[in-house]
Amino acid sequence: MNLLATIKKYPQRSMLIGIGIISLFLRFYHLGTLPFNFMEDEVLSGYVGRFILQNGIDLYSNPWPIWFFDKFGDYYIIGPMYLAGASTYLFGITAFAVRFPTALLGSLIIFPMYHFAKYIFGNKQVALLSALFVAISPWHIILSRSTVEGIIGSTLFLCGIVLILSYLMNRTSRHLIIALVLLFSTYFIYHPFRIYVPLVLIPLPFLFPQVRKYKNIFMSIGIAFIFFASLTFYISTTSWGSGRFMQTSIFSELSGVSIRTQEQIFNVGQNDVLRARIFHNKVVGYGREFIRQYVTYFSPNFLFTSGGAESRYDVPDQGLLYLTYLALIIVAISPLKAKTIKINTSAIWYYFYLLLLAPLPAAITYYGSPNIHRSVFLGILLVIPAAYGMYKLWFVPYRKIVISIVIIAILGEFIYFWHQYSVQSDKFTAMRRNDAHMELMYDIQDHKDEYNRIYVPAEGATSLYYLFVTHNFDKNLAGQFQKDAYIKSIDNIFFIEASCPTEKVIEAPAHSLIVNRHNCPEKPDLNMITTIKGKNELLGFTLYGSK
Numbered sequence: 001m002n003l004l005a006t007i008k009k010y011p012q013r014s015m016l017i018g019i020g021i022i023s024l025f026l027r028f029y030h031l032g033t034l035p036f037n038f039m040e041d042e043v044l045s046g047y048v049g050r051f052i053l054q055n056g057i058d059l060y061s062n063p064w065p066i067w068f069f070d071k072f073g074d075y076y077i078i079g080p081m082y083l084a085g086a087s088t089y090l091f092g093i094t095a096f097a098v099r100f101p102t103a104l105l106g107s108l109i110i111f112p113m114y115h116f117a118k119y120i121f122g123n124k125q126v127a128l129l130s131a132l133f134v135a136i137s138p139w140h141i142i143l144s145r146s147t148v149e150g151i152i153g154s155t156l157f158l159c160g161i162v163l164i165l166s167y168l169m170n171r172t173s174r175h176l177i178i179a180l181v182l183l184f185s186t187y188f189i190y191h192p193f194r195i196y197v198p199l200v201l202i203p204l205p206f207l208f209p210q211v212r213k214y215k216n217i218f219m220s221i222g223i224a225f226i227f228f229a230s231l232t233f234y235i236s237t238t239s240w241g242s243g244r245f246m247q248t249s250i251f252s253e254l255s256g257v258s259i260r261t262q263e264q265i266f267n268v269g270q271n272d273v274l275r276a277r278i279f280h281n282k283v284v285g286y287g288r289e290f291i292r293q294y295v296t297y298f299s300p301n302f303l304f305t306s307g308g309a310e311s312r313y314d315v316p317d318q319g320l321l322y323l324t325y326l327a328l329i330i331v332a333i334s335p336l337k338a339k340t341i342k343i344n345t346s347a348i349w350y351y352f353y354l355l356l357l358a359p360l361p362a363a364i365t366y367y368g369s370p371n372i373h374r375s376v377f378l379g380i381l382l383v384i385p386a387a388y389g390m391y392k393l394w395f396v397p398y399r400k401i402v403i404s405i406v407i408i409a410i411l412g413e414f415i416y417f418w419h420q421y422s423v424q425s426d427k428f429t430a431m432r433r434n435d436a437h438m439e440l441m442y443d444i445q446d447h448k449d450e451y452n453r454i455y456v457p458a459e460g461a462t463s464l465y466y467l468f469v470t471h472n473f474d475k476n477l478a479g480q481f482q483k484d485a486y487i488k489s490i491d492n493i494f495f496i497e498a499s500c501p502t503e504k505v506i507e508a509p510a511h512s513l514i515v516n517r518h519n520c521p522e523k524p525d526l527n528m529i530t531t532i533k534g535k536n537e538l539l540g541f542t543l544y545g546s547k
């Protein structure tokens with residue numbers, strides 16, 4: 001009875017809590033086994049994080065790294081690794097534990113989303129719909145269940161933005177302090193936020209009169225901008241800050257832009273240098289490539305039908321957002337009027353600024369583009385106009401019928417998405433998510449004492465998988481790791497840098513086990529013991545015993 005009374009007294013708060021429960025359920029249901037394959041980056045994050053917390057050094061004996069872990073000239077930000085490692089102390093050394101921080105922070109996105117939408121529209125119903133729509137968004141659910149740094153960063157980042165808006169409107173200093181701490185924390189989570197943070201402060205004096213009116217607010221925002229801009233600039237000058245960018249940016253030689261430019265200059269000919277300089281210079285070449293990359297992130301095909309480039313997060317025949325959201329966005333920008341809406345002009349322009357800013361870090365990269373991870377914040381923002389469109393339907397003729405149709409459509413799309421995700425995606429992404437690696441390591445763990453030596457392909461970080469499965473975080477291992485977090489041998493297990501160790505190991509001792517990948521030729525001269533399969537029957541490993 002008390003619960004019902006509370007719900008009646010605080011309906012919006014109760015509904016938000018209910019949406020929070022839905023959000024948690026969709027991100028924690030069978031989290032340890034869905035997705036089924038525990039991919040390489042997840043193992044790396046959990047193992048490195050736990051190793052550092054347990055030993056005070058990373059795999060290469062660096063004490064308490066703050067900014068990065070250098071896997072192989074690919075500088076992973078260390079923050080998510082610490083979170084994953086800390087989680088293993090609470091939930092054991094399991095896939096669930098490693099995924100827990102991302103799933104939790106992903107679930108909590110509904111709260112800053114609610115307040116952000118409320119600031120824009122001044123309407124609790126639109127705010128609740130925005131929270132609900134992000135809670136059930138395919139894009140966000142998939143990434144929240146896959147140890148994705150951008151999910152953690154997005155929740156912290158949006159919380160920071162909401163608190164800054166609260167500071168501007170209420171001049172509560174503690175909100176600004178907490179906001180700046182949250183924005184600063186994103187620097188330790190994911191690379192794009194090092195670009196976002198200083199840029200989100202730039203339009204505040206122009207859009208919000210309070211910043212210009214009160215000197216202390218103006219000074220606070222100005223000092224914060226100078227600090228974050230300086231920090232971003234400093235990081236960009238370091239090898240660890242620019243390493244990943246130089247590998248994947250459109251300015252890299254691998255992007256092909258400079259090669260195309262040189263080819264076009266050659267095609268113009270040596271006798272027309274002026275024309276070549278006008279039409280085929282670096283500004284034109286890189287500018288057009290940036291625009292091409294940028295607009296793909298607003299493509300309906302990318303957002304609502306097929307998703308981005310091939311990745312470990314793919315769900316077959318599933319867009320990143322529901323097609324119904326597209327219809328609702330169209331309703332949102334239509335002339336249809338909505339009562340009880342008092343749009344905050346400053347906040348709505350700020351929203352559009354954030355929307356245009358969201359794909360920027362992704363658009364300056366070419367690899368794996370369009371990329372659903374690098375543009376995760378865009379997907380979060382796009383649910384807001386969809387929610388506003390849904391609210392507008394309350395003011396159309398036959399609204400009950402129309403709204404019922406929309407609800408049925410969203411429910412149908414959600415059921416289809418969940419089927420594709422829970423049934424199809426594991427097989428669809430098996431190659432990219434290290435299918436059968438965990439199963440192989442569990443089998444080796446059970447039978448390793450039966451053999452003198454075991455030879456395993458090193459591809460796909462199998463040594464890390466083995467160490468994770470056996471809970472081996474021995475500090476003495478730090479001196480044995482080579483770049484790419486690779487270790488040559490552990491106990492009687494040797495990790496061979498080849499897909500088919502049977503072709504590399506010429507004379508294996510008696511009672512040895514040799515493991516080949518699925519794409520290796522059969523070895524009739526050896527005794528085939530068994531095959532290890534994951535979700536995809538075409539992949540896996542074949543185990544041979546030496547004669």
